[in-house]
Amino acid sequence: MKPFLFLCIGFLCFPLSGISQEATNTIPKRIYTTNTVKGESPKIDGILDDTSWNSVEWATDFIENRPDENTPPTEQTKFKIMYDAKFLYVAIRAIDSNPDKIVKRLSRRDGFDGDWVEINIDSYHDLRTGFSFTVTAAGVKGDEFISNNGNNWDGSWNPIWYTKTNVDSEGWTAEMKIPLSQLRFGKSAAQVWGLQVQRRFFRKEERSTWQRIPLDAPGWVSEFGELHGLKNIKPQKQVEIQPYIVTKYDTYPEEAGNPFRDGNDFKLNGGIDGKIGVTNDLTLDFTINPDFGQVEADPAAIALDGFQIFFQEQRPFFVENKNIFDYQFANGQDNVFYSRRIGRSPQGFPNTTSGEFVDQPKNSTILGAAKFSGKTKNGWSIGVLESVTGKEFAEIDNNGTRREELVEPFTNYFVGRLQKDFNERNTYVGGIFTATNRRLEDNLNFLHKSAYTGGLDFKHNWKDRTFYAEGNLVLSHVQGSKEAIAGTQQSLTHLFQRIDAGHVDVDLNRTSLTGTGGKFEAGKAGGGNWRYNAGIIWRSPELDLNDVGFLRQADEIRQYAIVRYQTTKSVGKFRRISAGFSQFTTYDFEGNYNRIQYEFSGNMQFQNNWWIDFGGAHKPRIFINTFLRGGPRWRFSEENFGYFAFGTDERKKLRTSWNVVYSQAKENNFSFFEIGADVTYQPTDAMRISINPSYNRNPNKTQYVTQADSNGTTRYILGSIDNQTLSASIRFNYTINPNLSIQYYGQPFVSIGRYKDFKYVTNSIADNLNDRFYQYQPNEITFDAASDSYLVDEDTNGNVNYSIGNPDFAFVQFRSNLVLRWEYIPGSELFLVWSQGTTGFGNVKDHLLRSLDTQILGQQPENIFLMKFTYRFVL
Known part of the structure; x- marks a missing residue:
């Protein structure tokens, strides 16, 4: 830990050393009366x-x-x-x-x-x-x-x-x-x-x-x-009520024998959104049975590392004023409040037997939600959000006999956020508290009964806001059955069962977990051409936020430092030039030195408004605790990557940008290549067409596959994968007038992964790549088409020791939205929506374009036709 401690002390002191270097010239405030x-x-x-x-x-x-x-x-x-x-x-x-x-x-x-x-x-x-x-x-x-x-x-x-x-x-x-x-x-x-x-x-x-x-x-x-x-202007108490009516018609391929997939469904729904100005500073927003039917579909994605995928919030009720509730305490998307948890897909699945059909709800129903938010004259920022989601049942049909099973419990979510400005608005301190409480019944004891999170944060600016220091602290506490807490300990976020971890272990009798996290950062935010900052982030092994927050991985300490340079005037042929250098290291709470990375980046905008971005990184040390899903730390070979992008003048009616990313690890452990483009054409002031294609290829000699038991010994199975992905976002916008428009969004997505050269881990942290695994010989592994699996006979005595399910995949998806929006009076709208999509699994032997043809163009899609009418009453 000594290198880490020295780096922390040095980099945290570095920003403070610049206090006397540059003075910010005070510019007089203009006044309009x-x-x-x-x-x-x-x-x-x-x-x-x-x-x-x-x-x-x-x-x-x-x-x-x-x-x-x-x-x-x-x-x-x-x-x-x-x-x-x-x-x-x-x-x-x-x-x-x-x-x-x-x-x-x-x-x-x-x-x-x-x-x-x-x-x-x-x-x-x-x-x-x-x-x-x-x-x-x-x-x-x-x-x-x-x-x-x-x-x-x-x-x-x-x-x-x-x-x-x-x-x-x-x-x-x-x-x-x-x-x-x-x-x-x-x-x-x-x-x-x-x-x-x-x-x-x-x-x-x-x-x-x-x-x-x-x-x-x-x-x-x-x-x-x-x-x-x-x-003498008087605060106006705002009262707005917006009822809505939605009709929805859904068509899809009929599934023979399945009473829940007869080819079409029709639904009529309604609800109310409202906004009440409790005072002129503070507003109460509420929604009863909200509808999010016109929200654009999430982009397709596949995570081979097993971690959950972060999707941006797009639902209007949760997006508006989200800054008040934001508590991004660490790096990446980690946040104490992640609103996509509210209304999530049910987490339970019914117990079924052969021949039974299931109607599984896609999302939890939000019975109601309210948020009280605003900022007072005295500098208090206040945010309170309360939401209730109802029970969700899966309906099971067995030859006409039907029953229901609970798949998501009645759940209450609460978020409270408070901040106070002082010191002439140069300083604030604040806090957050979240609570998730579930009414657990039937077979849902694998969920947390309750989860609570508290946090404190601050930021202080000085010398005309040129310098700053900020930080936060997070404390989490989850409660549940022994089954639920054991599941949390063994989840990918925590992995207490890791066989080489001496600081954590699974306790099957625990009924709660309490963890901490936090961040401290200081730096220079303004004045002159230079910016810099440095900080430290930590997440204890027991930290868990995922009931109403987002946490990718616990058990990490990270130190980082960043320095950036930017011009403040045009220079020769350039409008703007910027460049930066960053460095970070990570450790786990046992003191294992896991990663170090050095990265540089640059951006230049020319006088003709063309631009280029470029950068690269060197990763001399890459150890990953989670790669073997409970196995020992895994070492990847040293990696270098670089990227380059350029774009034309974004004001032109025909404009484009291109980007290339390339990464290569030593010993040919893995590589990554991606090329993407964005082409936009605006033939008239009212019409815009754009396409954003992307292709990437990611071969890896040591992709995790599964675990197997071999005579009492756990084998961590790897394979060489050739993973290729092709996608494209297509958009068409036609604006008849500022209040009437037509928009189309579509995204075909194809990802194929083919495995070969299976192996098992022998020494996961060996310096040499080939010393980290043993590759099966041809007489030790055979493919069995009947079971679609690989049979392993390690000692070649004719007896199968274990089998490996065929991990090859060909995932194909198409999603699209066509939306006509008419704001017929300010605040009141009519939406006509046509959503179309198909999801399937193609033949892994096909190439990408063949899968696109057979699984998207050659399949009957699901169609959703929706009409939403709202009227906003201002009282």
């Missing part, structure tokens, strides 16, 4: 001819932000802001000396294509969060909730507001009408809000801002100017 509407409120038509606009002055003198920061922009921009008791009004004039060249591309909401202007409002004035309202020259709305000082922009936030645009001889203009009920602010008689206005001048890919923000600034929201003059 607004006023109340005089006379009639302006008509929102995009034409700035209302006399009421004369009650306030124009603000102008924008400064270029990119590509040449702190220089005059090509074209100037002006804006006005005024207000009344219920609305904030914004007028924008985007001057353009060539109005005919203004780019007006249509898209759905949040498209952000073509020329646009946005206003960012930090109405909390907490210097970390804000509300963004964008309008393009084509009149397309965009709205995002900004958090983490501009490092996170959440486009799922969809407030009700109004905007129109117009092109004239001077350029283009826009008017916005933003209800105060859609913003959050305190009760002060005189308000001060953070304010920024930004313009994209599309032809030159130029950004200009009202308040100058240097490219080396430590954040975005903290650097805003200020909006003054808001007096």
